[in-house]
Amino acid sequence: MGVVVRGKRRPVRPDSVHVLRGQETRRRILDAARARVLAEGFESLRLDDLARDVGVTKAAVIKSVGGKASILLALLEQDRESRLEVVRRATTLRSGLRRRVGDVATRLYGMDLPRINLVQAYVGYLWFWTGADHERAQEHVDNTLDVLADFMRSAAGPGQTEERIEMLALRLMAGYVIGLRDLHYGRSDIAEATQLLVDFVAD
Secondary structure, three states: OOOOEEOOOOEEOOOOHHHHHHHHHHHHHHHHHHHHHHHHOHHHOOHHHHHHHHOOOHHHHHHHHOOHHHHHHHHHHHHHHHHHHHHHHHHOOOOOHHHHHHHHHHHHHHHHHHHHHHHHHHHHHOOOOOHHHHHHHHHHHHHHHHHHHHHHHHHHOOOOOHHHHHHHHHHHHHHHHHHHHHHHOOOOOHHHHHHHHHHHHHO
């Protein structure tokens, strides 16, 4: 079923040149924003600079992707899917809790370390978003916890209460964020961060 975009007078076909051009502009803006944040950090991102990078106006940036908070959310939506895919695949495995948490953590830290400036900005801004941005961020957290709970049901084995599963999922999420902080500040490497997370979740 196609997405119907409304024009001024009638619906616009999803393959119309205007829709496709808008999607391409949005992609280019997000790609440029990602490059800037990874190189210089989120705080240094300026919409005027981003518009110059892409060859559009600042108004076009805002119309296409919104302000800085919306840009950050859009970028993290892209990255979050790759993280959740790692967890979903691990849910189908048959190894024990400690081994599975360790394998997942190693893969996720390996993916997130090169994009640490994005991840750290997202974690930091979680507490400050309001309105629709807050709703999107909360939806991210809730959905991620659901996927982690499925993973924990599979990895922890039978006989676990739902309260225990929820606690393990929360520990995995919180411990992972702490590990990212330590990696960001050079306090540990991936192997150390992974071992700390395994011990925090499984002990």
